[in-house]
Structures are given as C-alpha cells and as structure tokens.
Amino acid sequence: MATAMLEPSQRLRDLFSKGSQVDINHNVPIRRYYRSCQELMRMASVYLEEKDLENSYILYAKYIVLSVEKLKTHPDFNNVPAAEKAANRKALKLAFEKAEKLKPLLKNKYEEAYKKYIQQQERATELARLEKEKRRQEEENIKAEIENQKRQLEKEQMDAFLNERRRKELEMERLEIEAKYSDQAAKDTKQPLLPIDFALPPIFCNSSSSTENTSAIATAGVAVQIPPKAATTKPAINRSLKPTLITDNSTVSNVHNVDQLSTSFTASLTISKNKYGLRTIVSPSELSSKFMKCAEANTCKNIETCGVLFGKLANEEFVITHILIPHQIGAPDSCDTTREEDMWDFQDQYNGICLGWIHSHPSQTAFLSSVDLHTHYPYQCLMPESVAIVCSGKFNEVGYFMLTPDHGMNVIGNCRKIGFHPHPSNPALFEACDHVKVSSSQKVEIVDWRKK
Structure with missing residues (x-):
C-alpha cells in the first residue's frame, strides 16, 4: 500500500533507482563481475517467465548500470579479453530491449494499483464521514437521554414535594379534629376520643423519591430531605479492539x-x-x-x-x-x-x-x-x-x-x-x-x- 500511493511514473523511477544501487569492489577480480552479469541476465529471464516483472526489471537495470558505468571504473578493465567485452555489449543490447518492453507493462500495472488506491481512499473517506455522523448521532442520543433523566428527576422531586405538602395538610386537619373531640371528651368522658370510622390519612410518599432524592425542599418552615436519583449511563466499550495472540518463535541454529x-x-x-x-x-x-x-x-x-x-x-x-x-x-x-x-x-x-x-x-x-x-x-x-x-x-x-x-x-x-x-x-x-x-x-x- 505504501508504494501504491505513489504515482506510476514515480514508482518506475524508484524501481530503476533500486536496480542502480550497484557498487564495484576493486578487490574482487573483474572477470567475476562479468560472470555475475551473465547470472543477472539468467535470473532476470527466469523472473520474466514467472511474471515477476519488478524483479526482472531490477536485474536488467543492475546489468545495464554495471556494464555501462561501473565496470569501467575497475583497475583491471583494460585487461579483459576483447571477446568477453564484445559478448557483454551484445547482452547489454538485449537487456536494454527487455527493460524497455517491461516499462509499459509495469506502468499499466502501477496505474491499476494507483486507481484502486484512489478508490480505496475515497471509500475510506466516506466511511470516516459516516462514522463521524454515527458518533455525532450517538452523542446527541446520549445528550437527549441525559435531558430525559433530568426532567424525570425534576418531576419526581415535584411529586414528592406535593405529596409531602398534602400529607401535612391532612395531618393538620387530623390535629384539628382531634382537638375538637378532645374538648368534647372533657365534658363527657364516656364519649370516645375519635369516631370509630375515623382513620389517619395515608402518607403519600414516593418510595423511590424518599430513598433516592437528596434535594432539600422547605415547606411551611419544615425541611424535608429527599435524596436525588443518580443518573447512570453505560460505560463506553470499544468493540474494535481484539485480544492479540503472541507467539514465541524460537531461533534455529544452522x-x-x-x-x-x-x-x-x-x-x-x-x-x-x-x-x-x-x-x-x-x-x-x-x-x-x-x-x-x-x-x-x-x-x-x-x-x-x-x-x-x-x-x-x-x-x-x-x-x-x-x-x-x-x-x-x-x-x-x-x-x-x-x-x-x-x-x-x-x-x-x-x-x-x-x-x-x-x-x-x-x-x-x-x-x-x-x-x-x-x-x-x-x-x-x-x-x-x-x-x-x-x-x-x-x-x-x-x-x-x-x-x-x-x-x-x-x-x-x-x-x-x-x-x-x-x-x-x-x-x-x-x-x-x-x-x-x-x-x-x-x-x-x-x-x-x-x-x-
């Protein structure tokens, strides 16, 4: 992928540059280099038969650079037999022809790879946009959920406040009735203190509010402690992460x-x-x-x-x-x-x-x-x-x-x-x-x- 992102012409230049990285060591006999040139031609031909265009092109490039530039710098160049130099020049012509035929094939291959790379980049950009939109929608949903929880909490607090106020009103009414019948009882001790069918008013207290609401609501000079309901959200889980299997490759002595x-x-x-x-x-x-x-x-x-x-x-x-x-x-x-x-x-x-x-x-x-x-x-x-x-x-x-x-x-x-x-x-x-x-x-x- 790193090479596919380059333009086809640049990839061709880089490929030839890779083949040009050939150095001559004066300690190595020059005739060995001539033999090496022959091996380069053999291997380049094998790669070409196997449709390995890049390696074939690189080896032809090495042969060309060695024959045209590098061999002349060797101190024993003048001692090479004329027949061997002539054979090298003949093979050099063939290497040039093969390299020129490989260029359009490689260019077409690289153009296809570059086209696919551009398409993949466009798809990646679209996927990134969709992912960004998805995250924005999720954030809005979370924000809406928090707002709903906040409104629900305010409603529960208001209901608790109204229930408590109603309870107090009923309690005051009971106390008034009790006081009334207490006065009557003082006159007639045989009369019951309260009517038989009278019962204390129920206490309408929301069980969830009384245990979870922590807001203090003051009514008629009385402070009632109502603990607030804690807003909870699920922890975020990144499901794109996977456990990595680590293997231990042992080394082998030769x-x-x-x-x-x-x-x-x-x-x-x-x-x-x-x-x-x-x-x-x-x-x-x-x-x-x-x-x-x-x-x-x-x-x-x-x-x-x-x-x-x-x-x-x-x-x-x-x-x-x-x-x-x-x-x-x-x-x-x-x-x-x-x-x-x-x-x-x-x-x-x-x-x-x-x-x-x-x-x-x-x-x-x-x-x-x-x-x-x-x-x-x-x-x-x-x-x-x-x-x-x-x-x-x-x-x-x-x-x-x-x-x-x-x-x-x-x-x-x-x-x-x-x-x-x-x-x-x-x-x-x-x-x-x-x-x-x-x-x-x-x-x-x-x-x-x-x-x-």
Whole structure:
C-alpha cells in the first residue's frame, strides 16, 4: 500500500533507482563481475517467465548500470579479453530491449494499483464521514437521554414535594379534629376520643423519591430531605479492539549433526521469512553426505576439499542442484582452486547460478577461518544469498554460514591482509544462515573434475 500511493511514473523511477544501487569492489577480480552479469541476465529471464516483472526489471537495470558505468571504473578493465567485452555489449543490447518492453507493462500495472488506491481512499473517506455522523448521532442520543433523566428527576422531586405538602395538610386537619373531640371528651368522658370510622390519612410518599432524592425542599418552615436519583449511563466499550495472540518463535541454529539432517533439521528450517529478507536457498539433505563421501580420501589424509555450489531460481527460491569439485590444491587448513575458467564453462553448460561454496574441515569443527572469510566475500558481494557450507569430518558437523551484512562485509571488504591473520571477533563477522532450507525432496549431482 505504501508504494501504491505513489504515482506510476514515480514508482518506475524508484524501481530503476533500486536496480542502480550497484557498487564495484576493486578487490574482487573483474572477470567475476562479468560472470555475475551473465547470472543477472539468467535470473532476470527466469523472473520474466514467472511474471515477476519488478524483479526482472531490477536485474536488467543492475546489468545495464554495471556494464555501462561501473565496470569501467575497475583497475583491471583494460585487461579483459576483447571477446568477453564484445559478448557483454551484445547482452547489454538485449537487456536494454527487455527493460524497455517491461516499462509499459509495469506502468499499466502501477496505474491499476494507483486507481484502486484512489478508490480505496475515497471509500475510506466516506466511511470516516459516516462514522463521524454515527458518533455525532450517538452523542446527541446520549445528550437527549441525559435531558430525559433530568426532567424525570425534576418531576419526581415535584411529586414528592406535593405529596409531602398534602400529607401535612391532612395531618393538620387530623390535629384539628382531634382537638375538637378532645374538648368534647372533657365534658363527657364516656364519649370516645375519635369516631370509630375515623382513620389517619395515608402518607403519600414516593418510595423511590424518599430513598433516592437528596434535594432539600422547605415547606411551611419544615425541611424535608429527599435524596436525588443518580443518573447512570453505560460505560463506553470499544468493540474494535481484539485480544492479540503472541507467539514465541524460537531461533534455529544452522550447525547440525550430519545424522540428524534428514529429520530435525529439515523440519526446523521451514521458515518463510528471515532476518535480512533474503531469498530462500533450498539445500538437498543428501548434499553434505555425498560431498563428504567424495572428500573421504582427503579427509583421511587431513587435507581439505572444496567445491562450488550451482543451482537454479524457481518461484523466488534458489535450489542447489550441482556441486562442482574443481581442480584444486589442498592442505590441512586451506584449499585453493585452479583453472577457474573451466568452472565458468561448466556454469554456461548447465545454465546454472553460483550459490556459494562448500569445503571440509578434516580435523576442526564447522566454522569460518580468516581465510574462509576472505574466500566467501566475493561470493556474497555478488549475491547476498550466497552460502558457505562447512563440513567437519572429525566432529560430524555441518554449518551454513554467511558474513554479517552490516559488519562482516565491511570489515573483510576493507581488509588487505592475506593468509591466516586475526580479525576482531566482537561483534561477530559471520553467522549461521537462516535463509537456508534443507529439503529431502531435492537431489544434488556432484561433478568431480579432480580426476580429469
């Protein structure tokens, strides 16, 4: 609703501005940015097929801004092969065409949304007017009720006053009769004091007035206390308020025992929302066990093994479909890939999206070392959802990690040291991912190039 209140042309400008928020980090090799541009085109095409026009337009905008403005500022821009630059220019033309075709579609969509917003505002204004009129009528009814109660109280007080005055008149008449017959009795003591059929006049006193009226009415020099009737009204009750149900959502750690992945981990990570609003990555539950089986020989020799995660985008979720184990040089606490251009050919062959990387810790627990933090930085820099999976062979653990976007990315991005070196640990530079969902219904294929 917040965006629907904007005019369609403004929403289009804001959407392109969102896609323009792309920065270049000179520590990331420029050829990785070129590969990232290709992934942007793939994801934009998937979004377009799924009728997700906004995300498709944003990704095309990112591609355009990267290709036209940002890549030229990289210090290694002149070292990029001419063929790769030519391919980028060809894709850029396509991105412009797609973005221009999306503009009228988005504009029509936003115009419809804006029209509905205006109609809703008009309805809301009318409802507010009717509600105001209703409250005014209720206030008038309450005021009229108070006036009626006031008039009823005055009537009861007047009736009580008249009844009391009549009672006193009858009492005076009785006293006169009594005095008359008293004089006669003095002459003839056998004559009764009062006639047999004479009785005292009834006291006409309103029971409600005598107990509730507090006004003092003075008549013939006598003050009669008549308590007033209290005016009572029902308390106002706001029936628009409802009790709120508060639930306690427990947090889920992303370091798990390998043997429990297919049960507790799968059930606990079915989360629709996450801390940073990232798109979900679906990881097959068999992924860690299949990878560790391939790494078994190295693990026995206390040598790390690493692989690259590839997948696809479908219905706003990334699904890991392949693990590529490239040519590499391993050590007890590190692993370096070689022939990186072969990995790009693999990515083109399977039309996949790079979703992060995975490596083993033969003799340590699952965590990210200082070298691991620098290794993961380019992945997360190019795609915020990228995950670093660590499998501990000795402690039977699997961790799904990421650099903290608000701190870890800044610290590692500005760090120029190489090899193992200390980093400040408070606040933490990395954390467990809460946007990874493990699924037993998905399968993963491992491609091992070490034997090629």
